[in-house]
Amino acid sequence: MIHASAAPDPVMEAIGRAVMEGQNGDLAAARARLAELWARIGVSGDPLHRCTLAHSMADLYDDPAQALAWDVRALDAADAATDERVQAHHAGLELAGFYPSLHLNLADDYRRLASFEAAQAHIDAAEKAVPALPEGPYGDLIRGAVKEVAAAIAAKDSAPRASAPGSGS
Template sequence: MTSAPAGPDPTMEAIGHALAEGQAGDTASARRELLDLWSAIGVTGDPLHRCSLAHYLADLHDDPAQALAWDIRALDAADAVTEQRVQEHHAGLHIAGFYPSLHLNLADDYRRLGSFEAATEHIDAAREHAPGLPRDPYGDLLRGAIQEVAEAIDKRDRSRRASAPGSAGSSAADSATAPGPDC
């Protein structure tokens, strides 16, 4: 996205800082920071903050059951985010753009847990939302991840993907299975 954020948001900045720590390899510290922020935000706090935080926190868990719990929170929060709130945060973002990534992560969590029917439901939802993805490296990365997870579901493969966020083989750009730093 080329548009600049509408204004400073200390909570989003703190989430971004924790995300950078996690991507640098300090996942324990990143998890602590995000959990502290979650406590401060609360379950009824700003849905944009809750969506972003939960989505990134899920990526910091190797255990698919823990990741699933946070990814569900992220999707629930996204359902409460308004387009106006997203635009207030960043003029180039749209709430519709969050859903391919959110459903992709849920599909991957369920797949890793062996719940292939639920995984299929969410990968189908990710595909339904994918046409709205931008034609840029982020959109391409998400489309590729959707295809990769769909193939793993078809094969009944429960192993962690090398390209999944937080995996040793993933790069910082692989946070593309997250709505983006501006979630």
């Protein structure tokens, strides 16, 4: 969800640096940096910043309850964002393309918590939003994960997925 900006955006750049820390294995540092940024942005700050940060923070937790809290924040922020704001950050980016991944993550969180009814509602929303995904590796990844999570929900399987984002808690 982090893309090159038309104009430099220090907050998005800081989020990107924190995400890289997490991807490099320093989850505690990544979470601390993102928590500091969250405090600066505030719950009523720029919705694109809040959505990107919360979506990224959720991926830093294996605990589905902790991930769920951040994924709910990400969806709430996306609902407050506009295509105009998103495109000011990255030309051609559309807000509709965020929803498959946001709902997928919520479905997976609820599934891991064995709340299968809530999981089904979000996987249904993810499936409905899938046409907004771009062609290519990212879209293929999300489409595949939606199918994988839908199958796990149907099987009432709450085990962690090997392919899920997140490296530890």
